[in-house]
Amino acid sequence: MSAQMRIGVVGAGLIGRRHVELIAASPDCVLAGIADPSPAARDHALAHGVPCYADHRALLAQEKPDGLVIASPNTLHLPMALDCAEAGVPALIEKPVTETVAAAQRLCAAVRRTGVPMLVGHHRRHNPIIKAARDTVAAGRIGQLTAVVGLWLLKKPDDYFEVAWRREQGGGPLLINLIHDIDNLRFISGEIVEVQALTSNKVRGFAVEDTAALLLRFANSALGTVTVSDATPAPWSWELTAGENTVYPRQDQPCYVFAGTEGSLSVPTMELWSYPQRAGWHAPLSRNPVERAGADPLVEQLRHFLAVIAGREQPLVSVEDAMGTLAVVEAVGEAARTGHAISPGRIMEQAA
Numbered sequence: 001m002s003a004q005m006r007i008g009v010v011g012a013g014l015i016g017r018r019h020v021e022l023i024a025a026s027p028d029c030v031l032a033g034i035a036d037p038s039p040a041a042r043d044h045a046l047a048h049g050v051p052c053y054a055d056h057r058a059l060l061a062q063e064k065p066d067g068l069v070i071a072s073p074n075t076l077h078l079p080m081a082l083d084c085a086e087a088g089v090p091a092l093i094e095k096p097v098t099e100t101v102a103a104a105q106r107l108c109a110a111v112r113r114t115g116v117p118m119l120v121g122h123h124r125r126h127n128p129i130i131k132a133a134r135d136t137v138a139a140g141r142i143g144q145l146t147a148v149v150g151l152w153l154l155k156k157p158d159d160y161f162e163v164a165w166r167r168e169q170g171g172g173p174l175l176i177n178l179i180h181d182i183d184n185l186r187f188i189s190g191e192i193v194e195v196q197a198l199t200s201n202k203v204r205g206f207a208v209e210d211t212a213a214l215l216l217r218f219a220n221s222a223l224g225t226v227t228v229s230d231a232t233p234a235p236w237s238w239e240l241t242a243g244e245n246t247v248y249p250r251q252d253q254p255c256y257v258f259a260g261t262e263g264s265l266s267v268p269t270m271e272l273w274s275y276p277q278r279a280g281w282h283a284p285l286s287r288n289p290v291e292r293a294g295a296d297p298l299v300e301q302l303r304h305f306l307a308v309i310a311g312r313e314q315p316l317v318s319v320e321d322a323m324g325t326l327a328v329v330e331a332v333g334e335a336a337r338t339g340h341a342i343s344p345g346r347i348m349e350q351a352a
Helices: 014-025 040-048 057-063 075-088 100-112 128-138 160-161 172-191 296-312 317-338 345-349
Strands: 005-010 029-035 067-070 091-094 118-121 145-153 191-198 211-218 221-229 256-260 264-267 273-274 286-289
Touching: 005 014, 005 057, 005 296, 014 067, 014 296, 029 040, 029 057, 057 075, 057 317, 067 118, 067 296, 075 091, 075 100, 075 118, 091 221, 100 317, 100 345, 118 296, 128 172, 128 256, 128 264, 128 317, 145 172, 145 211, 160 172, 172 191, 172 211, 172 317, 191 317, 191 345, 211 317, 264 317, 317 345
Parallel strands: 005 029, 005 067, 067 091, 091 118, 145 221
Antiparallel strands: 145 256, 191 211, 211 221, 256 264, 264 273, 273 286
16 A cells, blocks of 8 residues: 555546545545546546546456445445455445445444444534534533433535435435434433434425424433424524534534533534522523534545554544444334334344
């Protein structure tokens, strides 16, 4: 393996091109090639001076990269990752890890059998804000966690839905957007063991949901609520509050609240609320900032991926871990369809 690792990218859409930019800007790796059958992908590869292949298997065979970024449509994640496992090439797989929990279990089995490391691109776990929130809760600074509130409320423009699959089941905010927030909540608060949910498509009338309300039970007995809608002008979403992506106008608002017996934490505003002296609703509250470092989570994710390839670090988000997040999202869908409380653990047992 050379001093600069050679990383290939499969899929030259928006996120794939972002990965290409990050690799090109890194002093520790170089772009080995792009795999995507579109003419636009060939032009993009030409601009970066690397070969373009119509098929990821050709890229693996011809370029023999040290690692591969899989930024293809969700349905292709499993076969591409399986090919990487067989070729002995570590992969960074964009979220969701696969289209279904059953497919993720097949990939877990391949990772265990081959020993080839796979990292899943839930990149927000690399954000210093999320890391600081997790550390604050884990250190007991808010006491025993009792309640979690999550909001994902914004308005997608009408032209967003000119793409047909975004109007169909699987193309809505549950699988496309909420999966990020579910992963954040799992990472900060612990495993989700029970889900209840309601969904609605009343605003647009498409086959896919535009609004959802979730009730969650965590393994530590904390309860959570999450409200989701992509049909309302509002500032309360990770996209608009975290400042992670500059295409979204940043709002100085929280989108998560973690409440405990000794205090509460708002995220990403990172304000810790508590009683400085005697506790009680008549007593004044103090508001103190929680310090966190500044870093681009996608840059940190690439650094981590290179360390995973080199064997210096274990994947922060393994295939098995990412499968847990996907199981919660599947449980949300089943709970909304049936009106019953659903266990993500049972989803994984049934898929086995």
